[in-house]
Amino acid sequence: MFSAVYFESEVRDHPRTRAILERYRELPHIECERFGQIFNRKAQNFRMQKQYPALILARKHGRKVLPAPAGYGFEAGQSHYFSHMLNCIYDCRYCFLQGMYRSAHCVLFVNFEDFADSILQSIAAGSGTQVFYSGYDCDSLALEPVSNFAEFFVPFFAQHPRAVLELRTKSTQISGLLQMAPAPNCIVAMSFTTEACAKRWERDVPSIEKRLKALARLQEAGWPVAIRFEPLLPEADQKAYASLFDLIFRRLDAGRVHSTSTGLFRMPADYFRNTLKLYPDEPLFARETRTENGIVSLEQPNREAWLAELEEMLFRHIDPASYYRCAN
């Protein structure tokens, strides 16, 4: 999966660093002062690096919990996000991370305890339910066997019922979760596109069938699960979405799905520019686009009607009260 492990001198003796270096003992281990020396260098080629990504172990300094962008996620109180990881082991062509970062290497911040302290402070400072998203700059579970992220954070959140954790993922790494007692305030939110879109644009991602199976097992075990239809791509027709919805809601107990959302393909304009530079040969980005308020989306005639029709199909399966459109 990785070509090498870089680690900051500062975390050399951290138990998580030691465990990960031991796990990858056959790979080169390279010490650095700051992860940015490698991750933020100029003139890197993200697309090429995706073919041999490295893992970088670092300490997260500064603010660890940030307000979630308006319109991101479900409405259940104040929303925050925290990123124990930057980047993802999967390679979805539509992913904004490829436009956001110069490097395709994965950064794992090993100081989970500091994140937990910051989360506690946010809970204490806020009132009512506080929602925390962990999958904004990475996939929450894809690296679980290496990071043990959920193994640390799920029990932590379970002790703080006023906080809700959304683990957004396309991964099937759920064995750790299945060994724990389900936490009612930890939601596993699985993202889906249509079969054709997944085949075409989601490299190294578990198949829809496998994701669905994982989600069904979690639901059976009592875990709250959620569905994210993101990004919606105009490439797929209504029939493809209809069969995706049928497939998913035949397998899951729709009445017990925490929430379902949709979100159109969208990307901040500067990330889109970077992505286009990386993939000038990608048909998805060669389409007509529109830019509104600094966000690029794909031009699509009758977009609103198209979306309304999708929602109508969706509401045959779910309660509209559990649905939202993700705007960010």
Place this chain on the structure above:
Amino acid sequence: MNGEVNLVVAHPLEAKELIEWFELGEVEPRGKYRCYENKKGIALVISGMGVRNAVNAVDWLHGRQSPGFRAWLNVGIAGHPSAAVGQGLLINRIEHRRSGDCFWPPIPDLGLQGCGLVTVDEPETTYEQDAAFDMEAAGFFAQAAGLTTTDLVYVFKIVSDNRENPVDEVNLQRVPELLRNLESAIRKLVDHLRERSAAIADWYGMPAEFESLLRRHRFSATRKAALAQYCRRFCALGMQGRLSEIARVRFRDAASLMTAMRLELASASESGKTSRQGAE
């Protein structure tokens, strides 16, 4: 498709085997540096010793080549405190001792032993750090990485001296033999770099129509950038044939050409006519 690779070595004895393996012929007339090349996209320059020479030789070679997507590889001998003489090392960290600058060459999965390296101004005799020592890599990497992506710049060193066999006892005449013993590793590296530079050329090369349209009309810098983007979009959308047809049509000026291209792209995008539409 074979990509292009530039090899940089400090000493003629480090070049000898490479010239033979890759059937490189000397470029005449001789310029500031001795340079060799073949017709398959491999070039080699002998830089002389030291960081400054490495920087200048990279610059010089780049300056005499046409624009393109090339990988760069520095091959040479190095000291190491404990590694055996003859051990090949793919360098994954370069520290320039004088400036303190650090560079991070890529680490491909080729099964080659990785190692950090310190570039020094004088031959290392104390071998204090657990790293390889050379006199060129930092200059080479800094300069080559400024000409391409850092992901196409590699450094491969062969241990020529260590604590047991100190640098002042190195017999330079043995250098070709050290390289010869690592022929398959070096060939593997060069092949890998050729693949990578070919991939980059494939991803980012412009269709031939772009050049021919540029010759046909006068474009401002902004229009030229837009034309490049339109040409790429035609190709990405699987409309190369249409682009060729457009390139043959006589337009009044650049503006009318651009309008025609824009309209065509818009209608292709609207009808969802992409290269792979319906394939799944």
